[in-house]
Amino acid sequence: MPGPPAVRLRLDLSYDGSAFHGWARQPGLRTVQQTVEDALGRVLALPAAPRLTVAGRTDAGVHARGQAAHLDVPEACWQVAPATAARRLGRLLPADVRVHGIAIAPAGFDARFSALWRRYSYRVCDDPARADPLRRHDTLWHPRPLDLRQMNEAAAGCLGEHDFAAFCRPRAGATTVRELLQLTWARPAAGVAVATVVADAFCHNMVRALTGALLAVGDGSRPASWPAEVLAARMRDPAVRVVPPHGLCLDEIGYPAPGEFAARAAATRRVRPGPGGSS
Numbered sequence: 001m002p003g004p005p006a007v008r009l010r011l012d013l014s015y016d017g018s019a020f021h022g023w024a025r026q027p028g029l030r031t032v033q034q035t036v037e038d039a040l041g042r043v044l045a046l047p048a049a050p051r052l053t054v055a056g057r058t059d060a061g062v063h064a065r066g067q068a069a070h071l072d073v074p075e076a077c078w079q080v081a082p083a084t085a086a087r088r089l090g091r092l093l094p095a096d097v098r099v100h101g102i103a104i105a106p107a108g109f110d111a112r113f114s115a116l117w118r119r120y121s122y123r124v125c126d127d128p129a130r131a132d133p134l135r136r137h138d139t140l141w142h143p144r145p146l147d148l149r150q151m152n153e154a155a156a157g158c159l160g161e162h163d164f165a166a167f168c169r170p171r172a173g174a175t176t177v178r179e180l181l182q183l184t185w186a187r188p189a190a191g192v193a194v195a196t197v198v199a200d201a202f203c204h205n206m207v208r209a210l211t212g213a214l215l216a217v218g219d220g221s222r223p224a225s226w227p228a229e230v231l232a233a234r235m236r237d238p239a240v241r242v243v244p245p246h247g248l249c250l251d252e253i254g255y256p257a258p259g260e261f262a263a264r265a266a267a268t269r270r271v272r273p274g275p276g277g278s279s
Contacts, residue, residue: 005075010105011036011052014065015097018137018246022060032058032097036069039092039099043085044077055111055253056118056202061245063138066119066252070111078104108262109255113269117181117254118202122195122211122247126218130191139192140247146193146218148185154217155183157228158210165234167210168203176203183210185218193218205242212241 013036021029025037033052040050055068081088082103089099108114123139125131126146132139161179168176182198195214197207213230216222216239230237256264 006072007075007078008070008072008105008109009078009102010109011069011099012101013067013097013099015063017058017061017063019096020060023054023057035097039089042092043088044073044081046073046077053111055115056250058250059245062248064250067250068111068253070105070109106258106261108265110265113265114255114261115253116256116264117198117200118250119198119252120207121249121251122207124193124247125191126193127191137246138249140243142215144219148187148193148218150224151185151214151218154214154224154227158183158231162231163234164203164206166230166237167206169205171204178203207248208242208245209240212243
């Protein structure tokens, strides 16, 4: 017998990951998913605990300013809440996580599978005299100056669709084939270097391992050819440092035009070629 009519809601949110053990629920640990789901359950008076599907699962200590998620709820629960849900969530949620928008999602929308790309940034200070103690929770302090020209030359050799097994922590049943769309470094201010990293999706630790390899190029420890050589080997290299999570932030999720969500989700669900099986 069919249940009551349901609606799909889209959430747009941001969080400071410093005090969270990542996005995904874990028994006995404070996570973003549990914190937001518990608040949603109260605000929407849901008959059962909600389950969010997120665009990008972030690790412990990683931040987000452009995260997206969806959940399905009984239509009757949403009908009494649309005008007040965002405000009530703001009162219930702790200061390190905010829901900026909640509304009925367009037809076919899936926060994870409809996404075209994810954009991350990684922030580094490479001048100890310019290290800002007020930004210590979102900036890696690197002890040696970085040559961004060399780093961008090295990064260019990693662009395109590849098996990124050399820069990922393997997971059973998951492919490590990804399409890296952008990997560039810039200086928004003296003593600060910021990486912009865009891909269709990321495997575990991929951004932090790529960043670690490029920092080794930037400070002269490795030649500009090294990251591409590591990538081609398709094996984890112990010389690649996985940098700490606190410099990493999920900035934006890219989606297709309305009306194309379902087609994109179906395409994303197709199995990619390469080791590890489906993504």
